[in-house]
Amino acid sequence: MSVIGQNEMLFLLQGLKWTLLLSAIGFIGGGIFGLIIALARTSAHSALRKTAAGYISVFQGTPLLMQLFVVYYGIALVGISVEAWAAVAIAFTLHASAFLGEVWRGGIQAIPKGQTEAANALGLHYISRMKDVILPQAFKVSLPATVGFLVQLIKGTSLAAIVGFIELARAGQIVSNQTYRPLLIFGIVGAIYFIICWPLSLYGTRLENRMAKAAR
Amino acid sequence: MNYVLDFSVVFEKMPDLLMGALATIGLALAGMSLALVVGVIGVAARTSNIRPLRSAVIAFVEVVRNTPFLVQIFFIFFALPMMGIRLNPTATAIIALAVNGGAYAIEIIRGGVDSIHKGQVEAGLALGLHKAQVFRLIVLKPALRAIYPSLTSQFIMLTLTTSVCTSIAAYELTSVAQIIESDTFRSFEVYFTITLMYLVISWMMMGLFALISRHFFSYPVR
Numbered sequence: 001m002s003v004i005g006q007n008e009m010l011f012l013l014q015g016l017k018w019t020l021l022l023s024a025i026g027f028i029g030g031g032i033f034g035l036i037i038a039l040a041r042t043s044a045h046s047a048l049r050k051t052a053a054g055y056i057s058v059f060q061g062t063p064l065l066m067q068l069f070v071v072y073y074g075i076a077l078v079g080i081s082v083e084a085w086a087a088v089a090i091a092f093t094l095h096a097s098a099f100l101g102e103v104w105r106g107g108i109q110a111i112p113k114g115q116t117e118a119a120n121a122l123g124l125h126y127i128s129r130m131k132d133v134i135l136p137q138a139f140k141v142s143l144p145a146t147v148g149f150l151v152q153l154i155k156g157t158s159l160a161a162i163v164g165f166i167e168l169a170r171a172g173q174i175v176s177n178q179t180y181r182p183l184l185i186f187g188i189v190g191a192i193y194f195i196i197c198w199p200l201s202l203y204g205t206r207l208e209n210r211m212a213k214a215a216r
Numbered sequence: 217m218n219y220v221l222d223f224s225v226v227f228e229k230m231p232d233l234l235m236g237a238l239a240t241i242g243l244a245l246a247g248m249s250l251a252l253v254v255g256v257i258g259v260a261a262r263t264s265n266i267r268p269l270r271s272a273v274i275a276f277v278e279v280v281r282n283t284p285f286l287v288q289i290f291f292i293f294f295a296l297p298m299m300g301i302r303l304n305p306t307a308t309a310i311i312a313l314a315v316n317g318g319a320y321a322i323e324i325i326r327g328g329v330d331s332i333h334k335g336q337v338e339a340g341l342a343l344g345l346h347k348a349q350v351f352r353l354i355v356l357k358p359a360l361r362a363i364y365p366s367l368t369s370q371f372i373m374l375t376l377t378t379s380v381c382t383s384i385a386a387y388e389l390t391s392v393a394q395i396i397e398s399d400t401f402r403s404f405e406v407y408f409t410i411t412l413m414y415l416v417i418s419w420m421m422m423g424l425f426a427l428i429s430r431h432f433f434s435y436p437v438r
Binding site for chain 1: 221278279407415
């Protein structure tokens with residue numbers, strides 16, 4: 001007898017597909033909105049700055065699980081019927097936009113003021129100043145933290161399981177209930193997450209060390 | 217859209233929710249304290265002369281930090297009974313929080329210990345300070361001060377993570393909310409309200425941490 005059948009393994013891999021997809025949507029969507037949040041957070045208008053700061057602090061001060069619940073049921077309330085995966089993806093996008101916005105705010109503010117002044121003196125507009133001067137440098141500075149957040153996001157997608165969405169963790173729960181081998185199944189599920197997250201974590205640490213050395 | 221928001225059930229169940237909020241704070245505080253213990257012991261093991269011990273700590277930290285808390289809590293939930301340890305879900309949740317928080321605490325505390333130069337200790341001894349005084353004034357306090365921001369933000373994360381403990385039916389705010397939701401079907405109202413409660417809890421904790429920092433760590437560095 002095999003310890004875990006082919007069908008079970010296939011079911012887990014299908015869950016993994018959704019984990020990766022949710023992570024990708026959350027990261028890309030969160031990246032786009034996060035850039036807007038970061039720009040608003042560092043803009044010259046105080047109302048924009050305060051709104052962005054409020055947005056960030058609400059998302060950083062509440063559990064990701066609650067954000068999932070509120071968005072999931074909130075969307076249904078508004079009367080828009082979207083599929084479960086889309087509702088969950090929207091929640092992860094909002095979550096990621098707040099965290100990435102904060103990470104990139106730090107990056108933007110780490111760039112010396114002289115850069116902005118020089119760009120101004122050269123007659124560059126806001127868009128070109130940001131796109132060509134500030135953001136490329138800010139992005140480089142905040143790359144380790146961005147990678148760190150990606151790991152956090154991948155792990156976070158497991159919470160979609162509690163809403164009932166079948167991704168890797170929920171698939172593990174289902175298989176574990178069928179096979180009565182919870183330790184083995186959750187061991188495998190944990191190992192799959194680890195295989196995805198660990199290389200990213202190592203990459204983030206290496207970037208950080210390299211930057212620390214360069215700064216010295 | 218013809219759904220009418222109705223928060224009356226939430227007000228009706230407010231006593232239950234407040235008890236749940238207290239349970240969440242208790243769970244968080246228990247998790248933080250044990251995470252600190254795990255962190256200190258872990259750093260001691262991480263810097264010991266015994267190589268397997270060092271490797272074990274490194275492996276523990278990497279595994280915990282690269283797998284989701286949800287999977288960890290399920291694993292622990294099923295693993296403890298197999299080891300002959302029977303605990304209620306809330307106690308199991310505290311252990312899971314201690315394991316998860318402990319791994320992050322090890323990394324943070326290690327950074328703090330590394331930040332103290334050997335020369336400082338030698339200088340303290342040369343000035344005639346006691347060994348205990350050197351440890352308290354020259355090693356412990358500056359190290360704590362150095363790690364305080366990352367440690368407390370990790371604690372806030374741990375507090376928010378307690379909501380995941382509902383998955384093993386531990387007693388805390390989210391599980392209370394889930395029971396109310398299944399009785400009343402007022403999902404949005406219930407979850408919106410407890411989201412605000414979590415926000416208040418984490419803001420209160422941030423305020424408390426800031427207060428502690430101002431009291432203990434506000435002395436000039438140079």
